[in-house]
Amino acid sequence: MNFLQFFVWGSWLISLGGYMSTQLGFSGLQIGSVYSTMGIASVFMPGLLGIVADRWINAERVFAVSHFISAGALIAATRVTDFQMFYSLMLVNSLFYMPTLALSNSVCYNVLTRKGYDVVKAFPPIRVWGTVGFIVAMWTVDFMGWTKSTFQLYQAAGAGIFLGCYAFTVPPSPPFLDETRKKSLASSLGLDAFVLFKHRDTALFFIFSLLLGAALQITNAFGGPFLDDFKTTYPDSFGVQHPNLLLSISQISETFFILLIPFFLTRFGIRNVILFSIFAWVLRFALFGLGNPDDKLYLLILSMIIYGMAFDFFNISGSLYVEKVAEPKIRSSAQGVFMIMTNGFGAIVGGYGSGWVVDHFTTEGIRDWPSIWFTFSGYALALAVLFLLVFRDKRIAVR
Template sequence: MITIGVYWFQTKHWSGSEFGAIFSTLGISSLLMPALTGIIADKWINVELLYAILHILFGCIFLYLPQVQDPHTFFWIILLAMLCYMPTIALSNSIAYTLLKKHQYDIIKDFPPIRVWGTVGFIAAMWVTDLTHNKASVGQFYIAAIAAIGLGIYSFFLPPCPPLKSKAENASFGGRLGLNAFKLFRNSKMALFFIFSIFLGGALQLTNMYGDAYLSDFGKQAAYADSLVVRHSTIILSISQISETIFILAIPFFLRRFGIKQVMLISMLAWVLRFGLLAYANPINGLWMIILSCIVYGMAFDFFNISGSLFVETSTSAHIRSSAQGLFMMMTNGLGAILGSSVSGYIIEHYFTSRQGQMQWQEIWICFAAYALVIAFLFSFLFKHKHDPSALQEIKEAGA
């Protein structure tokens, strides 16, 4: 996710609009596959076995990627890989919840310390790819493939998580896909929230798409060619994931103090700051801007995802709550990701790339910052939500 931009632009020299299509595969596969594989796991196959099979298939597909020599074929191969990979995010949560409940652990207390190792793994993958000098080579695909196949083989030996057929039989196909929650669009407040989720979801992947390519591009300038940022751009960007783990711990304080709407607005303004800092940064005198932008990322990413999830939790009835959470994820990781990746790729190629093929990074980041600022401005005036500390307390007590 982080380094494929370097491979795309600096090694293959393919176009920006085609790169946007590559990242849209995350959104496309997020629309249906997690729910479909959830149905399969609920009715016919152990969760850990399905999880293992999908990771091995993903790894095998990635082993083929280095052989692809044209961007159109690359898109279809990546899409096939993402159709296997994206469902594993939800399945890993299901495995964890099943085993924790089976052994009578407190999910609210014990799951987050387990889940945080996923972020640690994200950081480790970035460091390994960087330190082995594979951020611009096909080696990154081999690293991903070997890790995925290894995880798949390991997963065959996890404790069994058998299908919960009764649960599946009581849920309609539409309900399992989250379609029941679409009735929430009848409520103007909820409809507005989901619309903003799409537009902010469009911003969530922009720095994942272009961040490493941007930092690596400084290597074309003699003054920065041997700088730490250019040599280890992926490690520098991993500060963003480290920041995520810190800001997760700060969310309860901000929610109690400011409320859900203000925390979501803080997230949007953090995106403005994130993009704005990158627009004027450089690897030497502006290194502090790069570091600060990575720190701000944790606030920008976590605050909207978690506060948005809590808004859904406190604004929907119990019988539709799971579907509503699925709809929230569909808006951000599905439609939002497709919108952000496709539109940004088109705009960059047609308006912010010189005739010599050089990307005009300062203008790109300013454009992204302006986009996030407009979203924040509209959200602050159009979205009405009163801070209710008692609603958050009810969630805490329910999970205790």
């Protein structure tokens, strides 16, 4: 289930920007706005469908139906070229796919608990297959030559439909009526955790979560178009011929840096590990600005490797920070707020903001990629300096 869950996402997330740029002729702002639909969906849909699964309908059934609707939207999107219609269909896809990320975890936890497994020990080896699924999907799209084709959407839709059918075969995850019906709607949506904003350092952390969440959308949306623009200068280079294969090094790097997190946390503490993550984003974008897919391919590969630190060190350490500062009674809600700030509002800011930057440095259809990437790198550097100066929470030392 985890393999297919992320196989669906990996089929189009990294390559769709190239398809929209080359085949549909969308501008940078339009491409960014399509990617921002994931942020819009993440603000409220996981909470709403979570309530449905908690109170009325088995989680695996909500999960299945969501995948069916998401797949239908992807199939419909293959048949349109108009921006407004394409945007609307991708918004529907996001509204029903993004909640399945949380629902898949809920189903897994329920099944493992009911079967008597230790979730802490049993779930990580299962979850890693999600990363494997993401990578396999990217490689499939790359080797089949679908990075600029609608077949990437068909692949995602086909996997989603299969996963939806498969979900009906897993052990049931029924609603917990006695516990969840007593919760208020605000509590179910995670709104009670906004009390954390009363503390200065916690409020600052969530603001930085939003601003760093924006960084993730940048290479998701524009990594493909960036490599595709080298097709005139380096048409036979590895990066141009196999963009998804090159970009997938980022996901492979994630699996490595996840293993390093315990060492870094105990040695340097949460605050410094988050700071390392921000500086990693500086290098991630700067190396893109300096590299090319031919004689400077090594710089792009190094950027992909650094991505693992940039992404994992913040997401894992940030989640641990929230765990430490939140009271147990709002633990789940607090984690929900963290996700809303990074994958919700952060994705919206990143989608529209990165699109505006790309359009700003585009003249007569020619993109000035070094200026684009150095602008993003400067943005991350400014965040690093601000974080270093203003965030000094003494409650989060890990030794």
